Amino acid sequence: MQYGICQLSIVPVRSSADEVSELITQLLFGEHYKVLESRKNWSRIKTIADKCEGWILNSQLNFIAEDEFTTIQANQTKNHVAELISFVEDSNKILIPILIGSCIPNTPSMPVNFNGIAINKSQTKESFVKIALLYLNSPELKGGKSPFGIDSAGFTQMVYKINGYHLLRTAEEQSTQGSALSFVEESEAGDLAFFDNASGEIDHVGIIMNDNYIIHVNGKVRIDRLDHTGIFNNDLRTYTHKLRVIKKIV
Numbered sequence: 001m002q003y004g005i006c007q008l009s010i011v012p013v014r015s016s017a018d019e020v021s022e023l024i025t026q027l028l029f030g031e032h033y034k035v036l037e038s039r040k041n042w043s044r045i046k047t048i049a050d051k052c053e054g055w056i057l058n059s060q061l062n063f064i065a066e067d068e069f070t071t072i073q074a075n076q077t078k079n080h081v082a083e084l085i086s087f088v089e090d091s092n093k094i095l096i097p098i099l100i101g102s103c104i105p106n107t108p109s110m111p112v113n114f115n116g117i118a119i120n121k122s123q124t125k126e127s128f129v130k131i132a133l134l135y136l137n138s139p140e141l142k143g144g145k146s147p148f149g150i151d152s153a154g155f156t157q158m159v160y161k162i163n164g165y166h167l168l169r170t171a172e173e174q175s176t177q178g179s180a181l182s183f184v185e186e187s188e189a190g191d192l193a194f195f196d197n198a199s200g201e202i203d204h205v206g207i208i209m210n211d212n213y214i215i216h217v218n219g220k221v222r223i224d225r226l227d228h229t230g231i232f233n234n235d236l237r238t239y240t241h242k243l244r245v246i247k248k249i250v
Helices: 066-074 126-134 152-162
Strands: 002-005 010-014 023-028 032-038 042-047 053-057 085-089 095-099 179-181 192-196 202-208 213-217 221-226 230-233 238-248
Touching: 002 066, 023 053, 126 152, 126 202, 126 213, 152 202, 152 213, 202 238
Parallel strands: none
Antiparallel strands: 002 032, 010 023, 010 053, 032 042, 042 053, 085 095, 179 238, 192 202, 192 238, 202 213, 213 221, 221 230, 230 238
């Protein structure tokens, strides 16, 4: 088994070994993974954080030793960047741009200096909405996890990750976590609301705010109204998503 860590600001992870294949997720700086298979130009990896499997270019692959990987695994308290864009300085004094939600590694293969804002673990749920608002107006991108392109589950995953809590990668997977609430009125800011499509499949998730608002991804990260029916888009004057379940994760 081989192991790697992301040394670039962002790396696309695709469904097949082809640059035009579907983007299923992204690696951010400092995220580590297992290398499951290697070909001439591509390698199939499995992310450690959420067990996603996909393909990355070998030119963006950065191997680490097994003992270094084990050390990263043992370090349960990771610092996550809490600014939209910041920088780390590598051992050659070269600046590397990194994005919100990136990890700050402390490993032999990636010695870096970081002087920005990072969060280890949030102590209050108010921090969830505060971090979520940093993504406001970020464009929607299926498979995205950054302020330059993000999907609904990537958005909730990143907000929770920065605050020190683990969510799976898709809305359907995230809906299996936490405990269900019976009514919208029982929810608190920072809880998750899940929505299903015409086939009854959960395909959307957002973060509940105070006063019956929700922040979610629909074309962009935006704020809409939430009630027992679902999400009401004030711009369109109609419901865009049907509420399925509300979950308390924290």
